[in-house]
Amino acid sequence: MKNKIFVIILVIVILIAVVVIGINLIGKKGVEENVEGSLETIMTKLYEGIPDDQKPYLANTVVTADNTEYYLGTTDIEFKEALASEPLMSSIAHSVVLVRLNSQEDANSVKEKIETNINPAKWICVEVDRQNVKVASKGDLVVLIMDNELADKILENFNNL
Numbered sequence: 412m413k414n415k416i417f418v419i420i421l422v423i424v425i426l427i428a429v430v431v432i433g434i435n436l437i438g439k440k441g442v443e444e445n446v447e448g449s450l451e452t453i454m455t456k457l458y459e460g461i462p463d464d465q466k467p468y469l470a471n472t473v474v475t476a477d478n479t480e481y482y483l484g485t486t487d488i489e490f491k492e493a494l495a496s497e498p499l500m501s502s503i504a505h506s507v508v509l510v511r512l513n514s515q516e517d518a519n520s521v522k523e524k525i526e527t528n529i530n531p532a533k534w535i536c537v538e539v540d541r542q543n544v545k546v547a548s549k550g551d552l553v554v555l556i557m558d559n560e561l562a563d564k565i566l567e568n569f570n571n572l
Contacts, residue, residue, distance in 0.1 A: 413448050443515060445550035446572045450494035450509045455550070457496075457507060457568045461561060467498035467505050469532060474508065484528030488521050489513055491551075503552060504537040508555040518548035525555050 414461050446453060454471060474493035482495045493510040512521060526546050532538035545556040545566045554569045556562045 431495055438450070441549045445515065449555070450492060450511065453505065453509055453572065454494055454496050455564050458572060459568055461564055466561060467503045469496050470499050471496050481533065482506070483525050484530060487524055492549045501534055502536055504534055504539045504557065504559060506555070506557045509554040512553060513549045515518050515551040518551070521553050522546045522548055525553070531556065531557055
């Protein structure tokens with residue numbers, strides 16, 4: 412009789428443990444860790460491993476309500492902060508924009524809005540081939556990369572953050 416009670420209690424404890432573990436795993440599904448650090452620091456990491464003579468002379472610009480459409484293709488994005496890295500000479504087709512969102516749950520819809528609305532010929536005289544426009548996310552951070560030569564390396568660096 413004592414063995415049956417022990418077995419029943421053991422089965423109940425195991426079931427409770429499985430349910431608790433399952434709930435925790437379901438709750439964490441799709442949740443990525445946010446990338447820590449300032450956008451300036453993260454932007455620097457995106458260019459790591461790229462020799463200076465292979466990248467244009469760049470300047471960072473804070474993305475505001477006034478210039479969001481130029482950098483992201485739409486004003487229909489809410490975010491905490493954003494930073495763009497573009498050449499000082501506008502005749503070079505290169506743009507990298509980091510966007511820290513209010514919530515990582517917004518990442519997929521923001522990526523879709525950017526992909527749909529961004530103009531890879533926004534510089535008028537030069538443009539980026541559509542296959543070299545990359546939009547990705549990690550946690551609450553979204554990146555837009557437009558460059559015909561460096562897009563894959565910058566995306567690789569972003570994915571390795």
